[in-house]
Amino acid sequence: MTTAVPIPAVSARALRKSYGAIEAVAGVDVTVQPGDVYGYLGPNGAGKTTSLRMMLGLIQPTSGQVRLFGRDPVLDPVAALEGVAGFVEDPAFYPYLSGRANLELLAALDGGGGERIDEVLDVVELRGRAGDRVRGYSHGMRQRLGLAAALLRRPRLLVLDEPTTGLDPAGIRDMRAQVRRLAAEGITVLLSSHLMGEVEALCNRVAILAAGRVRYEGGLAEVLARSNSRHRLETTDPARALELCRAADGVHDVHADGAAVVFSADRDAVAALTLWLAQAGIGIHVLAPTGGLEELFFDLTDREAT
Numbered sequence: 001m002t003t004a005v006p007i008p009a010v011s012a013r014a015l016r017k018s019y020g021a022i023e024a025v026a027g028v029d030v031t032v033q034p035g036d037v038y039g040y041l042g043p044n045g046a047g048k049t050t051s052l053r054m055m056l057g058l059i060q061p062t063s064g065q066v067r068l069f070g071r072d073p074v075l076d077p078v079a080a081l082e083g084v085a086g087f088v089e090d091p092a093f094y095p096y097l098s099g100r101a102n103l104e105l106l107a108a109l110d111g112g113g114g115e116r117i118d119e120v121l122d123v124v125e126l127r128g129r130a131g132d133r134v135r136g137y138s139h140g141m142r143q144r145l146g147l148a149a150a151l152l153r154r155p156r157l158l159v160l161d162e163p164t165t166g167l168d169p170a171g172i173r174d175m176r177a178q179v180r181r182l183a184a185e186g187i188t189v190l191l192s193s194h195l196m197g198e199v200e201a202l203c204n205r206v207a208i209l210a211a212g213r214v215r216y217e218g219g220l221a222e223v224l225a226r227s228n229s230r231h232r233l234e235t236t237d238p239a240r241a242l243e244l245c246r247a248a249d250g251v252h253d254v255h256a257d258g259a260a261v262v263f264s265a266d267r268d269a270v271a272a273l274t275l276w277l278a279q280a281g282i283g284i285h286v287l288a289p290t291g292g293l294e295e296l297f298f299d300l301t302d303r304e305a306t
């Protein structure tokens, strides 16, 4: 018996988009598997929005290809976008209509989903305000109405571009809870963000984008495991501590970072190093594991900037 390989929810290969001399997206490869909550992380201007727009068929790639569940959103948009929803950019609504009326209009345009309006309003906790005009909604309420509009389509893939931008802490918490709930129901989520905490809290896989290119793609657990051995050391004698770290067995990738020394080492090598520092009369102010997604992010994106 052969095991069926799942068709990726999103597959982008060598995706590029140029605007004149500006290369907004310079070669993106991304694979989102069904069931992933996939974090698409990058600094401002890295090309996240532009690549998501290409993935949704909203703009044409300069070159490269996209498949949504195996289908091409440029050549076959109706089939490719079936079961795909999301918001890229601020969701737009008629301000003088109520939230409910906006959803009714969208359902009518979409040819279905009207019977689900109460259900999706409940999911985003807007039912109590659904009769009010959107003009009077807060930013967070508009974001949640955007999510409700996306959910009307009963998506199997939800694409969200920085869904918590501009929300207050309670709004951020609510939006994250909703993403988690949807993921638990089996909806695949592709979520862009420049917030590492957000991606760490929600996602099982990540891509890190910098200057239009994917610099890293992999499991979040792998990122965290890979960075477990990274440490930061602050001592009473930074210069000698740096020398000792460079000379110590099992201590690698040693760099000075201001008055601190940053290095990679396993637990035994760290223990041996502390004894060696003590013998040399060097006091330790701070010795702490560092890293995680943030370390990797700055490592990849700073290197690009220099």
Ligand code: ATP
Pocket: 019, 022, 023, 024, 025, 042, 043, 044, 045, 046, 047, 048, 049, 050, 051, 194
């Ligand atoms: P942010 O986090 O700030 O939203 P982003 O990662 O989403 O950033 P993009 O909005 O995709 O980045 O922009 C990537 C680059 O492409 C930027 O330099 C931007 O100015 C440029 N760009 C995007 N759209 C256009 C356009 N229509 N015309 C010209 N340049 C564009």
